[in-house]
Amino acid sequence: MRTILQGKAGSDILLLGNEAIARGALESEIAIATTYPGTPASEIGDSIARVAPDVGVYFEYSVNEKVALEVAIGASLAGLRAITSMKHVGVNVAADALLSLSYMGIDGGLVLVTADDPSCHSSQNEQDNRYYSRIASLPLLEPSNPQECYEMVKIAFELSEKLSLPVIIRETTRIAHMAGIVKVGEIKKNSRTGMFDRERQYILLPAVARRKHAELLQKMDVARRISESSELxxxxxxxxxxxxxxxxxxxxxxxxxxxxxxxxxxxxxxxxxxxxxxxxxxxxxxxxxxxxxxxxxxxxxxxxxxxxxxxxxxxxxxxxxxxxxxxxxxxxxxxxxxxxxxxxxxxxGKRPEAERIPASAPDLPVRPPIMCPGCPHSATYYAVKIATKGRAIFPNDIGCYSLGAVAPYKMGDTMLCMGSSIGIAEGLSKSLEDPIIAFIGDSTFYHGGMPALANAVHGGHKMMVIILDNGTTAMTGHQPHPGSNVNAFGESAPALHLEKVIEGFGIDIVRVVDPYDFKNTVNAITEELEQKALSIIIARRACALLEMAERGKILGRRRTIDQEKCKKCGSCIDGLGCPAISRQDNIYSINEILCIGCGVCNQICPHSAIGVKK
Amino acid sequence: MRTDIFLAGVGGQGILSFARVLGVLGLMRKMNVVIGETHGMAQRGGSVTATVRYGDVYGSIIGIGKADLLVGFEPLEAARYARILSPKGTAIVSTSPIVPYSISATRGKYPETQDLIGILRNRGNMVIAFDANEIAEKVKFILTANSALLGAVASTGKIDAQLEDFRSAIKKTVPRKAKENLAAFDLGYEIGRKVAEEQKITDSGKKK
Missing domain, CATH: 3.40.50.920 (Rossmann fold)
Incomplete structure (x- = not known):
């Protein structure tokens, strides 16, 4: 396993852009690092998480980006250095804090890393976060390679303290996920003791804010002079x-x-x-x-x-x-x-080519991303499809389960931003007679779904919310969230109890189903649909990848298809959509390398043609 | 001076680890090395690509028709990115197919492996195609398929490193299963060498 701690001062090591940012932070005496995971920023937090206890850094996967920034602000106001990292759209969540933070000013160095995603490799938009430096009026640094990622973090901390302003570092997917040789320096542990100066005004009452805006412009004049002579x-x-x-x-x-x-x-x-x-x-x-x-x-x-x-x-x-x-x-x-x-x-003076040639050949069969074999979300989606016969409107949300929008499920009518499925469902439910079923993951629910659910209760909205609870933030690499019983370092941590949280909103009946128990899942959804009220179903089953990693083996015995019993109805492929099952020349078979033995396929096969591989 | 290597396969095939071995190799040889990786949504069973670049390079993207080596971990994925291959380049491709779910779902047909290899032949100068999984079975450790591909990469001589450098890069990155990986590496190397020799004979035949 690579670690960002390797390499003595002056040595060359191979680091990903994101790892180089983490290393730069660890050489800058940071006391606190926060993030909410999101591609292409995730590896910054992940690599700090792996070493934080060893280097005396407090690290957390915060509940969302706004809180991540606020926690970092708290550390900075106590005079300590802090770094927070997030994907580009995460800055939108943090923007409320960020845009007034520039007025408020900081004490200990504070660096915000935004990882933009041109071409939307893993994102819902390709917004250009350099605009945030303009709208918030903050210094902005842009690295082009891992060595610069590393160096710019160190420069950003110095700059931040010189100006009493947070500094934004903006990278893009290609920089974040580019590995290269980095000449590193020495890891420096935080030597400062937290101190909060109550004489400094961090309270943005209108009179203070007006004065602070003028101060901000002065600070940015100083920043301009530094930029003029900067080696960057x-x-x-x-x-x-x-x-x-x-x-x-x-x-x-x-x-x-x-x-x-x-x-x-x-x-x-x-x-x-x-x-x-x-x-x-x-x-x-x-x-x-x-x-x-x-x-x-x-x-x-x-x-x-x-x-x-x-x-x-x-x-x-x-x-x-x-x-x-x-x-x-x-x-x-x-x-x-x-x-x-x-x-x-x-x-x-050459004529530009009329059309840009894509790197990949368009005439070959595509291979889009899909849910993994044994993914509990596949079973949940298929159960919903059976219960509703596909006749409902399905606002969806951000996570692995966004893939429920594509075939064979086609249960994503909207997918906008973190937590939006519930709020959009509310508006739809007031506008349509159709059943409305919102899908949201557990991490996304904590991140941005909770205020919308409070609104649904108070507004008397009639709809169903299915929380796809796989116990982790799966898409970005299995980071824990407030519902997890471990923290970023794998130590035990207090976990929010999802049912109790929802009951606390005043929702009496919260049904918990196990998607691997297919029949009961279908039944629960069918019954709840008849309620025509605000109903919450938690589809709870650990992410199969995480579960296998923890157990060190697959979940159960591999399945196989009895060719004599198989009636070629397609339920396993066109319904459940398990990618371990393939159909070539109308012969159905299970790929034994891909099958993890979740056992859902033999429950859904109407002809009992699927069984345990002997 | 520049060597560009393009890697293509399916999420979960160990492409990033493969790139990392080549990165360690570059570091050992004190060459400038840049690696481009794929993370996030694209990894979930979809097409995954990575790049490894040595020498006078800045970014991680390889231009169309510029790759000296195209390593395909799966034949369809190798053919998909054939355009990246330089006309002087070599393609190394494992021939065992992984049928995309989308083909099953649409009742389509996975292309003939020979046709996919043909696409690569039309682009590059040489194709080393073999079933890397078969080699892995031979050395009795399924995760060594990529080491077999690496052996074929080494055989092309397109990377400025000695055989021993490759071997120590493997030992450094997979110390626990080094023996099995080195065995697969050697088998891949032999296959690569044989293909190159055969091609030499055909080429000289053509010239006559």
Missing amino acids: NKIFQIGKKSKWGIITSSAGFNYAMEVCKDIPLDIEILKIGFSHPLPEQKIASFLKDKDKVLVVEELEPLLENDVRTIKEREGLKTEILGKATGHFSALYEYTPDIVQSAVECVFL
Whole structure:
């Protein structure tokens, strides 16, 4: 097992971008680290979790991103250093705290890492979180590789304390999940003792807030001066001096460097690592001796628009190219091929290729992600399908179970953001006569579902909520949540009792079913549907992957199909949707490597054709 | 100087561990190495890819037609990413198919393995195709299939490392089952070497 503690000061180790961020934090005397797991940020928290007790750091998987940030703020106000990390949409959850935190100011260094996901590899949108640095008015650093991830965290902590402001580090999926060689330093344990200065005003009453806004602008002026002289904004000369330039940041820098070296071009590349506030004078002087400058940045044209403003203000003739000139798209992540096409078009006058060739062949059968063999969610979805005959509206939520939206279940009519299934179900239930069944995972319920359920009770909404309780935050790597009886380090911890929590909302009957007990699950759902009230069903069964990891073996005896009894009805594939069962030339068979012996298929087979493999 | 390796397979096949062995190899050889990994939703039984890049590289993405090596852990996944392979490149592919659930669900048919390998042949210069699971069964440890593929990778000579470097990278990353993994590695290496020799004979035949 890799650990971010390996490697003496000065040695080279192989680290993922996210691990490099964790290592940088551990070398910055952090006292507290928090997160809510979410791809592509998860490994930051996970790698700190593995070592936190050894290095004297308090680490937690917080209930959601807002609380994660608030816990970190508390540590900072006590004078200690704290880091919090989250995926891009997680910052939306934390934004209420973040946007006023810039007014309030901090004491101990506070760093927020946002992991953006251009191309929506594991996300519901590809929002550009660099905007948060503008809307909150906070310094922003953007690494391009693991070494920079590591270094920028250390710089961010220094900067944060100098300005008394939190600092945002923004990475993208490609940076977060890129491993490379990192020259590390020494792990430094926190040596500070927490102290809270009651004389400092951390209370944003209107009169204070007005004054603090002015202070914030002053702080950002100081930040601008630091950005002007920062080593993070650096010019790379490729070939001979020329009148051509590229201004770039984040992953765009990597592709620009490779492409320009490969062609090869005589060009200067200005890499912006400290991207808010921008080093405007440095950019102006870069533009001055250039005829053409291409801006290479993924997603929104933030940098590009600012470069244009600087050009106008300085009265320069430099031609600025990028999204506004049609050379780049604001959609999806870039690749070396995309950047090459734009660079060749701008500087070599080549015609851009009409269509971008995708890396994967479109004419071959696809292999989309699916729920795992033995996943209890598969059984729950199939049970709901039988009970409802598919006739209901199904607001769904964020997690592995989002895959319930696709075939064979097709039980995801909405999927928006963490916890939204319940609130949307309420609006639907007041607007439609159809039965409404919301699906939500246990971790997601604690994260964002609870206020919506309180609202459902008080609003008298008639609908069903099925909590898919697999005891963990499965999709992101099995992190514990407040309902787990262990904490991030595997130590026992107080667990919230889900039924009691819900009963506490004033809901008398909470039915708990085991999806592996298929018949009873179908019956419970059928009965509850007849109630036409607010009904809650907890479908409880541990995540099969986690259960197997804990037991060190599969769940039961592998199943097999009796070809003589099999009537080829398709219940196992078109109903249950177990990926361990395949159908080729109308022959049904169970892949014995994939089957984990959950035993649901032999319960649902109408012809008793599935049994234990002898 | 640059060596680009593209890895393609199905979630759960140990692709990230494979990339990590090549990363350790780079570190040992003091080469610059960059690895691109896939995490999150894509891993749930879907197509998974990873990249390993040595030398003068910055990012983790390999351009179309630029990969020196394409390692396919499953034939359909290898063929899916054939475009990544350079015309001078070599594809190493394990031939045991994993039928995607979506094919069963749509009553479709998994393509003929020979056709999938044909797609790779049309792209690259050489294809080393063999059943890595069969080798794993031979050494009596199913998780060694990837070491067999690594042996074939080593046989191409496209990575600037000695055979012993590969072997010590394996020992370093899987110390507990090193013996079994090294045995599979050797078998994979032999297969790779044989394919290369056969190709040499065919090529010289063509020239005449």
